[in-house]
Amino acid sequence: MSPRIYTSAYPSAPILNTSIFTRVFAPHGPELVGAFPRSMKAFIDSESGTFITRGQLHLLALSFAYGLREHPTTQPYARRGDTALILAANSLAWPVILHGCVAAGLRCTFANRGFSFRELAYQYLDKCIDTVRSMFSEIGLSREEGDRRTIILDRDLRWAGGSGASRNLAAHGLRTFQDMLSRGTMDREEQFEGSTAHETVFLCYSSGTTGKPKGVETTHQNMTTALDVVASGFAPLRPGEDKVLGCLPFYHIVGGYLLARFCAHEVDPSAGAVQLLHLPLTLGSPVVIQSRFEPFQSCANIEKYKIVFAYIVPPILVTLARHAAVDTFDLSSLRYLRVSAAPAGSDLIKHVKNRLARRGGNCTIYQGYGQTETSTGVFNLPVDEAERKMGSVGTLSANLEVRIVLDEEGKHDAETGQRGELWVRGKTVMKGYLNNPRATSESITADGWYKTGDIVVRDPEGFYCIVDRIKELIKYKGSQVAPAELEGVLLTHPDIADAAVIGVESIEQATELPRAYIVHAYPERVRTDAQKMAFARIIQKWMETKVSRIKFLRGGVSIVDTLPKSAAGKILRRELRDLAKLQLARGEIFELAPVTARL
Numbered sequence: 237m238s239p240r241i242y243t244s245a246y247p248s249a250p251i252l253n254t255s256i257f258t259r260v261f262a263p264h265g266p267e268l269v270g271a272f273p274r275s276m277k278a279f280i281d282s283e284s285g286t287f288i289t290r291g292q293l294h295l296l297a298l299s300f301a302y303g304l305r306e307h308p309t310t311q312p313y314a315r316r317g318d319t320a321l322i323l324a325a326n327s328l329a330w331p332v333i334l335h336g337c338v339a340a341g342l343r344c345t346f347a348n349r350g351f352s353f354r355e356l357a358y359q360y361l362d363k364c365i366d367t368v369r370s371m372f373s374e375i376g377l378s379r380e381e382g383d384r385r386t387i388i389l390d391r392d393l394r395w396a397g398g399s400g401a402s403r404n405l406a407a408h409g410l411r412t413f414q415d416m417l418s419r420g421t422m423d424r425e426e427q428f429e430g431s432t433a434h435e436t437v438f439l440c441y442s443s444g445t446t447g448k449p450k451g452v453e454t455t456h457q458n459m460t461t462a463l464d465v466v467a468s469g470f471a472p473l474r475p476g477e478d479k480v481l482g483c484l485p486f487y488h489i490v491g492g493y494l495l496a497r498f499c500a501h502e503v504d505p506s507a508g509a510v511q512l513l514h515l516p517l518t519l520g521s522p523v524v525i526q527s528r529f530e531p532f533q534s535c536a537n538i539e540k541y542k543i544v545f546a547y548i549v550p551p552i553l554v555t556l557a558r559h560a561a562v563d564t565f566d567l568s569s570l571r572y573l574r575v576s577a578a579p580a581g582s583d584l585i586k587h588v589k590n591r592l593a594r595r596g597g598n599c600t601i602y603q604g605y606g607q608t609e610t611s612t613g614v615f616n617l618p619v620d621e622a623e624r625k626m627g628s629v630g631t632l633s634a635n636l637e638v639r640i641v642l643d644e645e646g647k648h649d650a651e652t653g654q655r656g657e658l659w660v661r662g663k664t665v666m667k668g669y670l671n672n673p674r675a676t677s678e679s680i681t682a683d684g685w686y687k688t689g690d691i692v693v694r695d696p697e698g699f700y701c702i703v704d705r706i707k708e709l710i711k712y713k714g715s716q717v718a719p720a721e722l723e724g725v726l727l728t729h730p731d732i733a734d735a736a737v738i739g740v741e742s743i744e745q746a747t748e749l750p751r752a753y754i755v756h757a758y759p760e761r762v763r764t765d766a767q768k769m770a771f772a773r774i775i776q777k778w779m780e781t782k783v784s785r786i787k788f789l790r791g792g793v794s795i796v797d798t799l800p801k802s803a804a805g806k807i808l809r810r811e812l813r814d815l816a817k818l819q820l821a822r823g824e825i826f827e828l829a830p831v832t833a834r835l
Contacts, residue, residue, distance in 0.1 A: 279482075
């Protein structure tokens with residue numbers, strides 16, 4: 237039987253064999269950078285209002301590239317194909333550094349500022365450059381050698397016409413970002429034409445649920461295709477007028493599209509490197525940069541800069557549903573919120589939409605889905621369908637093909653409405669995992685299908701819903717229970733601020749039992765063990781009125797202060813599983829379970 241292959245309804249975008257830098261910045265005329273005027277604002281520092289235009293960004297990136305290539309200290313480490321690790325908070329310098337590194341012909345990798353030096357040491361040893369002396373020491377490099385490989389980024393904005401800032405004493409003697417801008421300018425970027433467009437440009441690390449992260453090799457062609465793919469279903473923004481809020485971490489590649497991960501994989505991981513640092517440039521949309529999301533600061537910036545569009549993750553959506561900042565500032569300019577990283581339930585979306593409407597806003601909230609391995613969004617919910625298809629991640633993006641398979645070998649495909657694993661094929665799919673041919677061959681078939689590990693359902697109209705991760709499904713007595721579904725139900729309870737569900741093994745019942753970890757919306761009400769126990773019982777009984785019997789929380793409910801999550805908002809279930817093992821060892825885990833219940 238032939239495989240059932242679904243294709244996109246969007247027109248196919250051209251496949252370009254060129255550098256992603258050339259794709260974004262190539263002038264269409266003497267006063268243009270890309271398709272828009274050189275004088276148009278590109279990025280704005282939210283705190284100071286300092287900005288750089290498209291023309292300034294282009295010139296600054298080429299100057300930074302020249303500094304990397306020609307400075308006698310960095311020159312040995314900045315040859316074509318070498319790798320630069322960017323470890324910094326969101327700032328106005330970020331786009332200059334990223335695009336400058338690409339113009340110099342370097343590969344870029346990004347790291348979470350919260351990484352320990354040992355975590356960074358692992359990533360560096362997989363061919364990256366880092367900025368932390370402790371990390372260099374960990375891998376055996378002298379301080380002198382480490383310092384030669386380090387460029388410091390500080391808050392000094394004089395290079396962009398802003399104000400100065402004092403330098404950290406610990407950075408004394410190290411080269412600075414400003415130093416690299418003052419040596420000259422490349423005539424043009426390093427070229428990646430023809431077959432060289434298949435060279436790696438970004439190394440983004442896919443965390444996974446077990447083992448060490450794997451380096452995802454994203455090529456220039458992956459990126460140039462991804463920009464056109466995602467633009468096909470993007471929210472309609474007016475060039476030069478409608479501003480985008482950049483508060484999600486830039487260190488995600490797609491910490492560039494919607495930054496995020498569903499369970500083990502980033503869902504729309506492009507909010508940082510792709511959709512905040514590349515896509516707005518191609519659309520002519522200025523990005524207002526924040527170092528991180530903070531409720532009052534973010535809402536104040538939406539009011540101050542008349543923000544129209546923002547990429548967010550579900551924890552931010554929960555905050556918008558409850559935080560006082562929403563009632564403090566004028567958010568009426570906000571027209572689009574794009575959510576990714578994990579499922580956002582329809583009830584939560586409706587609540588936020590209605591809350592913003594009461595403040596005079598008319599905001600469309602919609603979801604999308606993608607992975608680091610796919611370079612950008614695989615699915616995107618059209619904004620004009622956001623209300624009718626709420627809860628869906630949308631339709632298939634341009635240039636992509638998908639299958640929904642029932643078996644590991646891909647011999648059988650799911651029917652419409654039937655669950656199966658999502659397989660994706662197209663020019664945005666990664667080159668492979670760095671130095672890991674086994675993982676690559678296990679993830680990409682000989683005929684180019686990438687196995688996402690996510691369970692999806694396709695409806696008769698061609699809209700898709702992400703159900704869960706294969707490895708996260710809870711096996712309860714022959715049935716499969718999706719944690720994401722139970723989490724969505726739990727988040728509708730007015731006293732629950734956050735929730736996560738895992739499966740815990742019951743030797744007595746010879747099966748896995750769903751167990752919930754929840755954060756109380758009013759923690760002062762559950763300060764004692766007795767109060768936590770009482771609330772846990774209430775939630776367990778309440779869930780039995782909301783879901784079928786196989787989905788009861790037979791593994792119990794545990795009240796926690798916070799849930800372990802990545803910066804993208806992904807629940808770190810492996811940490812909860814470790815906690816569950818500890819609780820099991822202490823005899824705490826099954827005393828709430830209705831062990832007499834049967835199917």
